[in-house]
């Protein structure tokens with residue numbers, strides 16, 4: 178490598194607003210970083226460099242100083258100027274990110290949901306790891322036409338910032354949709370969020386401080402556990418019984434003064450359980466007496482495969498304490514990342530303030546598409562189709578479980594949603610058999 182030739186080819190622009198020494202330093206830096214001037218190369222002395230480029234010695238001196246500051250070269254007195262070994266100089270200055278982060282709650286569960294969501298499904302494998310809608314049922318042409326043919330052409334205003342509470346036509350359409358289901362709702366009662374996961378995060382952030390008590394069903398949605406753990410909440414678990422045990426709930430209310438109760442009353446994740454109407458009414462009566470905040474998470478309520486489930490807690494809410502979380506993820510497509518919160522306007526205002534710190538508002542295009550789907554009744558048509566399709570799959574799953582696992586499993590056929598909760602009746606091993614070299618250990 179002929180350094181003199183490389184240097185002679187360097188282009189400097191005297192009329193540029195960037196000073197010559199900076200241009201020269203940047204020129205060297207990019208070549209050093211891309212290794213076209215390799216580590217260990219001896220660079221021309223400043224005087225020689227100035228002569229080659231037709232610039233002053235101050236320019237070359239300043240350029241070399243800057244490169245030294247950036248740790249790209251070293252001048253050894255009496256020997257000359259050399260390009261540094263970048264692998265060493267860079268590792269010496271690697272950012273110590275782990276030491277700089279603020280404390281973050283980490284448990285064995287921390288990254289589990291992220292892994293589940295990110296794991297692509299192989300062609301011939303149906304993943305049962307998480308409750309996901311089947312991608313083959315995403316209404317792609319409906320979503321495409323909602324954006325292209327069914328709405329006026331995009332206007333610059335459609336792509337600007339919008340109020341944090343969400344795209345008003347979508348809030349209005351959702352208010353109508355819910356009112357038609359008997360939940361009297363105005364647009365002011367609705368906050369559009371980036372998935373009900375965000376709604377859950379915002380609500381927990383709004384009410385829960387470290388060491389506060391929160392009641393949950395056991396088992397419950399992993400994403401909720403993660404948020405509660407990160408918030409430093411202490412969870413009080415309601416046992417997995419056929420009906421919600423309101424005696425235990427009341428005991429918790431009296432003894433611990435919990436901040437809220439998080440529940441999935443319809444096609445619960447992961448048990449598939451549906452709270453009966455009587456149980457819901459009793460819960461609301463109890464909650465009203467204790468002014469208990471209830472978060473009703475309802476991503477699956479529309480996915481029923483027989484009779485419609487009992488009305489939501491929000492429908493029965495006569496004291497205004499239920500905060501309802503809805504989502505388009507399971508009924509349309511999770512990639513829309515759109516859900517909503519229905520609550521009293523003061524709660525919506527508070528959550529919107531919090532949301533503003535995170536993302537200003539949710540994605541305009543998704544909201545526009547969803548508005549069309551609701552206005553057009555296309556969502557109802559799609560729901561009719563997926564209910565039929567998922568019912569077939571539920572039946573296939575149940576008959577396969579009966580046929581192949583009836584000796585080991587007991588379960589109740591779920592009336593909707595994505596979950597078949599099984600009790601294992603005989604000890605089974607979760608590990609490979611001993612012949613593989615890994616001793617099988619029973620998990621029960």
Ligand SMILES: Cc1ncc(COP(=O)(O)O)c(C=O)c1O
Pocket residue numbers: 308371372373374375398400441446474476503504505506511515516
């Ligand atoms: C009970 C429950 N709540 C919330 C979510 C998250 O939904 P979204 O995609 O709307 O954030 C899920 C996803 O599996 C869920 O099962």
